[in-house]
Amino acid sequence: QVQLQESGPGLVKPSETLSLTCAVSGDSFSSYYWSWIRQPPGKGLEWIGYLSDSGNTNYNPTLKSRVSISVDTSTNQFSLELRSVTAADTAAYFCARHRWLQPFDLWGQGTLVTVSS
Amino acid sequence: DIQMTQSPPSLSASVGDRVTITCRASQAIGVYLNWYQQKSGKAPKLLISAASNLQSGVPSRFSGSGSGTDFTLTISSLQPADFATYYCQQSYAILPFTFGGGTKVEIK
Numbered sequence: 001q002v003q004l005q006e007s008g009p010g011l012v013k014p015s016e017t018l019s020l021t022c023a024v025s026g027d028s029f030s031s032y033y034w035s036w037i038r039q040p041p042g043k044g045l046e047w048i049g050y051l052s053d054s055g056n057t058n059y060n061p062t063l064k065s066r067v068s069i070s071v072d073t074s075t076n077q078f079s080l081e082l083r084s085v086t087a088a089d090t091a092a093y094f095c096a097r098h099r100w101l102q103p104f105d106l107w108g109q110g111t112l113v114t115v116s117s
Numbered sequence: 118d119i120q121m122t123q124s125p126p127s128l129s130a131s132v133g134d135r136v137t138i139t140c141r142a143s144q145a146i147g148v149y150l151n152w153y154q155q156k157s158g159k160a161p162k163l164l165i166s167a168a169s170n171l172q173s174g175v176p177s178r179f180s181g182s183g184s185g186t187d188f189t190l191t192i193s194s195l196q197p198a199d200f201a202t203y204y205c206q207q208s209y210a211i212l213p214f215t216f217g218g219g220t221k222v223e224i225k
Contacts, residue, residue: 035214045161045204047214060213061118094160101208103151105172107160 002026004095004108011114012089018082018113022095029053029073033098036069036080038091039110046091051078052100085115119143119207123217129225136192138220140205145185149209152181152190155219156201164203165190192222200224 008020022034036048049059051069059067063082071078082089092112096104120143130136140150148168153161163172165181168188178193192199205217 044218045206045216047216058212062213098208101149101210103163103166103206103208104153104161105163105166107162110160 002097002106004097004106006093006095006108006111008093008111008113010112011116012085013117014086014115015084018080018085018089018093018115020080020093020095020111020113021077022079022108024076024078024097027097028076029071029078031099033100034069034071034078035096035098035104037094037096037104037107038089039094040088040091048080048082048093050098087115089113090115118213119146119209119211119215121205121207121215121217123203123205123220125220126218127221127223129223130195131225132195132197134195134225136195136199136222138190138203138205138222140183140188140190140217142186142188142207144211146207146209148184149207150181150183150188151206151208152179153204153206154199154201155204161204195222 003025005023012018033050035050066083068081092110094110095108097106098104122141150168152165155161169181180191182189202219202221
């Protein structure tokens with residue numbers, strides 16, 4: 001059974017870098033896209049970006065200047081970095097699996113990241 | 118960006134009621150429209166893909182319809198387990214992927 005599990009610090013200081021990892025168990029990275037999605041407390045969902053099965057990345061223009069998504073195939077994990085965070089980046093962060101033009105069919109449980117000094 | 122507008126933002130309904138949620142895209146997206154259910158503190162769960170394809174294990178009281186810019190999620194007979202927030206999402210080939218603002222279904 002394929003599972004996704006996010007991990008990383010729950011508290012990040014303003015102006016620092018938020019770093020999260022998504023561990024993929026029971027599957028490989030081939031044939032799928034891997035996305036990060038976030039949800040501020042009490043608000044809706046925002047797609048952050050994806051890593052494709054060929055290693056390409058694509059990011060939401062609203063975050064593009066601050067975000068990077070990378071993969072470590074040796075550990076079956078992919079990662080999110082969001083630089084220069086502010087309180088507006090406080091959110092639950094989810095990793096999710098999908099195919100091109102297809103829905104997000106598998107999600108991690110999510111991890112709450114708070115930006116505060 | 119393709120803007121997704123859901124209505125209503127919230128609704129109150131009773132068990133057994135028929136519930137309809139609408140989602141409108143700012144430009145035509147064919148049938149690249151998906152519906153998710155999210156319960157408090159949990160990740161969203163995919164209910165319907167490609168506007169009308171019910172996912173395996175999802176009760177048949179859920180149905181989806183529409184194409185182009187206007188889409189509908191219908192719950193034919195609301196059950197206690199259905200009280201949640203519902204989101205539409207477009208997966209058309211124009212990035213970024215975008216979600217509707219959500220519809221919170223509450224108990225009347």
